[in-house]
Amino acid sequence: MHTSLLVFRNFRYLKITLVILAAAILAYAIHDPLGKPNGGTWLGYTLGGLAAALIVWLAWFGVRKRQYGVGKLLLEDWASGHVYLGLSLLVIATLHSGFQFGINVHTLAYALMVLVIASGAFGLYAYMRYPRLRSVNRGEGALGDVWALVAGMSRDCYEIARDLPDEVYALVETADKKTAIGGSVWRQLSGNDPNCASTRALEQVRALAESYSGRDADAARRLVRVLARKVELLTRIRKDIQYKALLDIWLYFHIPLTVALLGALAIHIVTVFLYW
Amino acid sequence: MDVLVRHLTKKRDGAIAARDELVVCETVRFGRSTDNEVELPAPGVLLHEGVLHKREGGLYFEGEGEGRNNISIDGQPVSAGPVRLGSVIGVGPYDITVLPPEGDAEVALSVELTRPVGDTLETLRANSTTRIEQVGISKRPLAWGALVVVLLAFLVWPLVEAYVLDGQDPALSKNPIDMAIETESWPIAGDLAWVTGPVSGPHKFLAQNCSFCHERPFVRVQDNVCTDCHADITNHVDPKVHDLPEITTALCQSCHKEHQGAEPITRNDQAFCSSCHLDLEDVASDTKLLNVSNFGRDHPEFRPTVVTDAVAKTFERVVLDPAKWPVEKSNLVFTHKKHLNPNGILVPGKRERRVMECADCHTTDEGGAGFAPVAMEDHCSECHQLNFEPTVPARRLPHGDVEAVINSLREFYGDLALRGGAVVEDAPAIVRRRPGGRALSEAERLEALDWANKAARDAGDRVFAKSVCGTCHEVSRTGDGPLDYTVAPVLVVDRWMPKGRFDHSRHSAPGCVDCHAAPDSEKATDVLLPQIETCTACHGGERAAQRVPSTCVSCHDFHLDFHDPMRKPLQNARAEGG
Numbered sequence: 001m002h003t004s005l006l007v008f009r010n011f012r013y014l015k016i017t018l019v020i021l022a023a024a025i026l027a028y029a030i031h032d033p034l035g036k037p038n039g040g041t042w043l044g045y046t047l048g049g050l051a052a053a054l055i056v057w058l059a060w061f062g063v064r065k066r067q068y069g070v071g072k073l074l075l076e077d078w079a080s081g082h083v084y085l086g087l088s089l090l091v092i093a094t095l096h097s098g099f100q101f102g103i104n105v106h107t108l109a110y111a112l113m114v115l116v117i118a119s120g121a122f123g124l125y126a127y128m129r130y131p132r133l134r135s136v137n138r139g140e141g142a143l144g145d146v147w148a149l150v151a152g153m154s155r156d157c158y159e160i161a162r163d164l165p166d167e168v169y170a171l172v173e174t175a176d177k178k179t180a181i182g183g184s185v186w187r188q189l190s191g192n193d194p195n196c197a198s199t200r201a202l203e204q205v206r207a208l209a210e211s212y213s214g215r216d217a218d219a220a221r222r223l224v225r226v227l228a229r230k231v232e233l234l235t236r237i238r239k240d241i242q243y244k245a246l247l248d249i250w251l252y253f254h255i256p257l258t259v260a261l262l263g264a265l266a267i268h269i270v271t272v273f274l275y276w
Numbered sequence: 277m278d279v280l281v282r283h284l285t286k287k288r289d290g291a292i293a294a295r296d297e298l299v300v301c302e303t304v305r306f307g308r309s310t311d312n313e314v315e316l317p318a319p320g321v322l323l324h325e326g327v328l329h330k331r332e333g334g335l336y337f338e339g340e341g342e343g344r345n346n347i348s349i350d351g352q353p354v355s356a357g358p359v360r361l362g363s364v365i366g367v368g369p370y371d372i373t374v375l376p377p378e379g380d381a382e383v384a385l386s387v388e389l390t391r392p393v394g395d396t397l398e399t400l401r402a403n404s405t406t407r408i409e410q411v412g413i414s415k416r417p418l419a420w421g422a423l424v425v426v427l428l429a430f431l432v433w434p435l436v437e438a439y440v441l442d443g444q445d446p447a448l449s450k451n452p453i454d455m456a457i458e459t460e461s462w463p464i465a466g467d468l469a470w471v472t473g474p475v476s477g478p479h480k481f482l483a484q485n486c487s488f489c490h491e492r493p494f495v496r497v498q499d500n501v502c503t504d505c506h507a508d509i510t511n512h513v514d515p516k517v518h519d520l521p522e523i524t525t526a527l528c529q530s531c532h533k534e535h536q537g538a539e540p541i542t543r544n545d546q547a548f549c550s551s552c553h554l555d556l557e558d559v560a561s562d563t564k565l566l567n568v569s570n571f572g573r574d575h576p577e578f579r580p581t582v583v584t585d586a587v588a589k590t591f592e593r594v595v596l597d598p599a600k601w602p603v604e605k606s607n608l609v610f611t612h613k614k615h616l617n618p619n620g621i622l623v624p625g626k627r628e629r630r631v632m633e634c635a636d637c638h639t640t641d642e643g644g645a646g647f648a649p650v651a652m653e654d655h656c657s658e659c660h661q662l663n664f665e666p667t668v669p670a671r672r673l674p675h676g677d678v679e680a681v682i683n684s685l686r687e688f689y690g691d692l693a694l695r696g697g698a699v700v701e702d703a704p705a706i707v708r709r710r711p712g713g714r715a716l717s718e719a720e721r722l723e724a725l726d727w728a729n730k731a732a733r734d735a736g737d738r739v740f741a742k743s744v745c746g747t748c749h750e751v752s753r754t755g756d757g758p759l760d761y762t763v764a765p766v767l768v769v770d771r772w773m774p775k776g777r778f779d780h781s782r783h784s785a786p787g788c789v790d791c792h793a794a795p796d797s798e799k800a801t802d803v804l805l806p807q808i809e810t811c812t813a814c815h816g817g818e819r820a821a822q823r824v825p826s827t828c829v830s831c832h833d834f835h836l837d838f839h840d841p842m843r844k845p846l847q848n849a850r851a852e853g854g
Contacts, residue, residue: 032547034530034531034533034545034548035533035536035541035543036536036537038473038533038536039472040472040533100536100537102471102472102473103462104468104470105470106470106472108426108430108469147401148397150397151395151396151397151399151400154396154399158319158396162308162310162317163308163309163310163323165323166322166323169308169322169323176319177319177399177403179400179403180400181400181404181405181406182404182405182406183405184405184411185408185413187405188405188406188407188411244406244407245407245408248407248408248409251415252408252418255418255419256415256418256421256422259419259422259423260419260422260423260425262423263423267426267430271431271467272470272472273494274490275467275470275486275490276494276496276497
């Protein structure tokens with residue numbers, strides 16, 4: 001049965017994380033170093049070593065998730081631990097720093113870590129929230145069916161507009177040929193298209209139809225109905241694309257920032273001993 | 277006319293299906309709508325595109341739509357023109373070919389959708405971009421790019437700058453003053469990106485040049501970097517007396533942590549000192565020092581170093597015990613009480629009483645922290661004038677040398693007797709004669725010198741008694757002869773508590789007498805120090821809540837200037853060890 005990775009194994013990884021955090025905070029509170037607390041004391045080295053090991057382990061999740069049936073831990077163990085232990089770094093690395101920040105590669109590593117965690121936290125939020133919204137938005141049909149429905153409506157529009165004046169037919173054609181779903185990253189994330197050809201066609205056909213009478217008026221009314229339904233479907237598809245983009249976009253920050261963090265972390269460790 | 281319309285449809289397998297339709301009409305109209313003779317229902321066709329009719333000499337096609345360039349005849353984009361057998365009329369996506377007449381039909385046409393605009397679903401899919409990876413953004417190049425930027429900016433460039441470019445600069449000086457002039461910032465000085473925190477204020481002038489202190493990569497900063505400038509830093513204990521290598525051979529930076537911010541890098545935490553001084557016998561069993569852990573709660577009573585013998589120059593540390601107060605045997609005779617008489621004291625020769633203040637004699641030294649020594653000439657001689665002959669009051673004796681005093685007396689009276697002109701009443705006539713004139717006879721000279729010796733002896737007896745020297749000094753006779761006197765040498769300690777530091781200039785708010793009981797002191801042997809309660813009334817330990825938090829180094833130095841330089845014994849120890 002599926003359980004959230006947050007409650008996985010009855011919060012095992014939350015408990016592990018809380019124990020580590022309690023130990024770290026207690027040690028920091030007791031520790032009375034020479035000068036201000038900093039990464040160069042025995043506790044500083046301990047917390048820094050722990051934070052570095054955690055970062056490498058957390059980054060290894062990117063490798064591990066591509067391997068199936070490897071190791072003793074399930075992928076869910078990794079994911080659940082990834083979330084809790086990743087968040088714990090905010091405390092562990094901050095204590096390691098002794099709250100000393102500056103304009104240097106060390107604080108760069110810290111800042112990258114915070115950004116990685118922030119993007120990961122958004123990812124967690126996205127995975128908790130958007131899949132459910134996505135299935136609600138899809139309703140009963142799969143997305144492929146909805147696309148076919150839209151295409152069918154385009155054909156219906158052609159059929160209905162066949163005997164209507166060319167100005168209407170041209171709008172139907174534009175609505176068919178120019179309507180696009182998604183587009184740029186921003187367009188996908190925004191979940192709508194202010195220049196949607198179908199929406200515009202709907203508005204213009206509606207306006208033109210007011211002057212029609214007889215058979216043309218009937219056909220125009222039918223056309224408006226079908227176009228309206230098409231626009232509604234497009235809105236739902238765009239919403240779906242938006243959820244999908246939100247579910248994906250954070251990884252475009254999370255992964256490159258993680259790799260940059262690994263580089264900055266390596267430089268941080270090397271340089272503090274290079275200039276010991 | 278009868279027209280055969282043959283609708284050609286391409287099947288999925290490539291075969292062409294034909295459906296014939298016989299249309300009876302005057303003219304053949306082409307267009308999208310159902311009222312056309314030939315309906316062209318695919319997208320891209322107008323309601324009415326054109327009409328084909330018979331003319332003399334053949335068929336003629338006439339387009340109806342305007343401005344759509346939808347019509348072509350035999351590949352030529354025209355709106356109207358004659359057509360012959362085999363001609364192809366292009367109407368939007370359709371090709372209409374004139375076929376040879378068949379059967380009853382006068383005219384035969386084939387209609388084929390040769391340029392379909394595409395399936396609506398395919399069009400929609402083709403127009404749409406629904407995944408982020410489809411817009412040309414990929415995580416992998418982003419990741420590599422970010423990694424390369426970070427590595428180049430924060431590792432490669434600083435390394436090149438520090439070890440290649442700087443290393444090749446022959447003008448690079450190790451003179452810190454020169455370095456202070458080089459004010460560069462990241463990214464010019466790439467390794468500034470590696471700084472872990474601001475350099476302390478006093479070392480800020482080195483902050484631009486990491487390699488001044490970080491001489492070799494992956495090696496901790498060595499003590500010689502510090503002692504290059506701080507050569508005279510002294511030890512805390514004498515390594516020959518106390519075997520405490522953790523103190524005497526510790527690295528400078530084990531106590532002095534740099535890159536912690538602008539404040540000084542000296543340790544001032546109480547626990548650092550009390551870690552040893554709480555149970556000093558554990559680390560130095562034969563020490564005479566007393567245990568201490570906290571100035572406010574656990575500090576021994578002050579033990580001033582007082583003079584026990586001013587002649588032998590011996591000192592002793594004696595605790596300030598009211599039952600047995602230490603005695604400073606300086607050989608001075610002095611009373612603060614008389615001098616600080618609130619009604620003032622008589623100033624000789626001026627017929628006035630002056631109320632004296634502490635600062636009349638105790639003037640601060642140049643730094644303002646301590647006091648300049650009290651000097652007879654500067655502070656006493658205005659009242660304590662060393663004149664001895666009432667008839668020559670301006671003549672003074674020298675101070676500080678008994679032999680010079682005696683010689684001075686003998687010379688003064690001998691000179692007076694032989695020169696003559698003295699106005700001393702009981703002197704013989706030869707001494708009182710007018711100076712100059714004839715030479716003295718032998719008998720007259722002997723008489724004059726006899727008086728001179730007597731006058732010098734009388735003056736000496738007066739001077740060495742309580743009236744002059746004896747006022748302030750212990751005077752004793754050295755024999756029975758005339759002028760056989762001596763004055764006990766004076767020795768006053770500069771500071772009663774030489775291991776402590778006290779800045780009088782920062783304690784100006786209380787008056788002198790709030791701490792020093794001088795107005796009631798009747799003897800020069802009084803040690804006018806306050807007990808520790810006077811200090812602890814205001815000062816507490818490091819974490820005192822309602823008193824001035826004061827740590828050990830508020831009053832004491834770690835590096836004690838009476839010990840040898842700290843690094844010398846270390847080098848010797850290394851040489852011996854090696």
